Amino acid sequence: MDYDLIVPYIPNLRRYARALVGDRDGADDLVQDTLERAVRKFHLWRPGDLRAWLFSIMHNVFVNQLKARRIPSDVEVDETFAAPMSSVGPLDLQDLQRALSTLAPEQREVVLLVALEDMSYADVSRALGIPMGTVMSRLSRGRERLRKVMNAEGPRAGLKVVT
Amino acid sequence: MSEQDDAQLKALLKKHFDPVATEPIPARMYLRRPPWIGYAKAAMLVAVGIAIGLAIPYFRPAGVPVAAAQPAATFPMRAARAHLVYAPEVRHPVEVDATQQEHLVKWLSKRLALELKVPLLTGEGFELLGGRLLPGPEGPVAQFMYQDSAGKRLTLYVSKPNRADQPAAFRYAQEGPVSVFYWIDRDCGYALSGELDRPTLTRVATAVYRQLEP
Numbered sequence: 001m002d003y004d005l006i007v008p009y010i011p012n013l014r015r016y017a018r019a020l021v022g023d024r025d026g027a028d029d030l031v032q033d034t035l036e037r038a039v040r041k042f043h044l045w046r047p048g049d050l051r052a053w054l055f056s057i058m059h060n061v062f063v064n065q066l067k068a069r070r071i072p073s074d075v076e077v078d079e080t081f082a083a084p085m086s087s088v089g090p091l092d093l094q095d096l097q098r099a100l101s102t103l104a105p106e107q108r109e110v111v112l113l114v115a116l117e118d119m120s121y122a123d124v125s126r127a128l129g130i131p132m133g134t135v136m137s138r139l140s141r142g143r144e145r146l147r148k149v150m151n152a153e154g155p156r157a158g159l160k161v162v163t
Numbered sequence: 164m165s166e167q168d169d170a171q172l173k174a175l176l177k178k179h180f181d182p183v184a185t186e187p188i189p190a191r192m193y194l195r196r197p198p199w200i201g202y203a204k205a206a207m208l209v210a211v212g213i214a215i216g217l218a219i220p221y222f223r224p225a226g227v228p229v230a231a232a233q234p235a236a237t238f239p240m241r242a243a244r245a246h247l248v249y250a251p252e253v254r255h256p257v258e259v260d261a262t263q264q265e266h267l268v269k270w271l272s273k274r275l276a277l278e279l280k281v282p283l284l285t286g287e288g289f290e291l292l293g294g295r296l297l298p299g300p301e302g303p304v305a306q307f308m309y310q311d312s313a314g315k316r317l318t319l320y321v322s323k324p325n326r327a328d329q330p331a332a333f334r335y336a337q338e339g340p341v342s343v344f345y346w347i348d349r350d351c352g353y354a355l356s357g358e359l360d361r362p363t364l365t366r367v368a369t370a371v372y373r374q375l376e377p
Contacts, residue, residue: 010188010192011183011184011185011188012184014183014184014186014188015180015181015183015184016180018180018183019176019179019180019183028189028192029283031192032191032192033283033285033286035192036286036370036373036374037286040366040369040370061286064285064286064288065285065286067312068285068290091175093179096175096176096179111176112176114173115172115173115176115177116176116177116180116181143168143169143172146172147168147172
């Protein structure tokens with residue numbers, strides 16, 4: 001049965017969605033919608049990389065959700081981000097999520113697929129439906145921005161990324 | 164930026180998000196059984212309903228006149244009519260709009276004495292506009308309205324089934340210009356209406372069905 005093939009990927013989808021969306025409920029909704037669409041469209045899957053296929057579905061659902069909330073996904077986030085990092089000390093999850101939220105969604109997707117899923121450029125290119133060159137540029141810009149945001153608060157243990 | 168930086172960043176992200184992968188998976192994510200199980204269940208309800216219907220005359224005491232059957236509007240007919248009345252409303256399509264979704268659901272659930280759920284259809288391209296309370300032949304009825312980016316509207320009509328309503332599996336009906344997908348189980352009847360082509364409505368109705376019938 002198709003759904004049994006998909007189940008093993010739920011943890012991967014949830015981990016990625018949590019980092020992508022930020023809050024737990026929103027992320028699980030994204031996963032849920034993705035699973036529903038995957039089951040519905042399963043006949044369109046041609047045996048191959050099921051993981052990349054599932055992430056491509058999640059990408060489409062995510063983009064639709066952004067549209068529904070009328071958040072333009074192609075607008076660069078302002079360089080100055082409003083909320084300052086809260087705690088002093090090692091970077092916590094909230095700080096990291098806040099830093100991630102300053103990335104443009106399409107940069108966040110690439111950075112997270114590579115970091116959390118160990119995807120190759122080719123995998124990411126397939127999952128997001130963008131050329132390899134775009135994958136690379138979004139990845140390097142996204143990483144750079146993330147480092148900049150995290151380092152902006154000054155040197156803190158566990159946060160400062162040494163260059 | 165060096166490869167070492169990239170590796171550090173990756174390690175940081177993994178450290179914070181890997182635990183999500185080992186969290187217990189919410190039960191709702193396991194509930195996505197193939198729709199035919201739901202259809203089969205509903206089909207059985209229909210069969211039982213028909214069997215009971217056929218058996219009733221045998222239990223009726225002889226000589227008691229049966230009240231003349233009134234051609235009551237069927238469930239999908241009522242849903243389609245409600246759709247035709249409210250969907251074209253420009254200024255007042257709903258009583259309570261989606262910004263007060265929590266209140267809307269609480270209020271309608273209380274009035275219908277049912278625990279209502281509002282399906283999320285953003286994945287299908289439809290956004291919730293809100294809902295309203297309507298009178299039905301045997302009590303209150305809820306209507307939720309959705310709209311897509313082109314302004315096309317869908318309504319979801321929810322009520323307790325009437326005595327005359329047979330349980331129904333996932334069924335399609337055409338009432339004038341309105342297409343309706345509906346299903347009725349013991350506790351609740353749902354009808355999704357829209358002036359949409361059948362494949363589109365099927366797609367959305369399937370999503371609604373999946374979300375409402377675990």
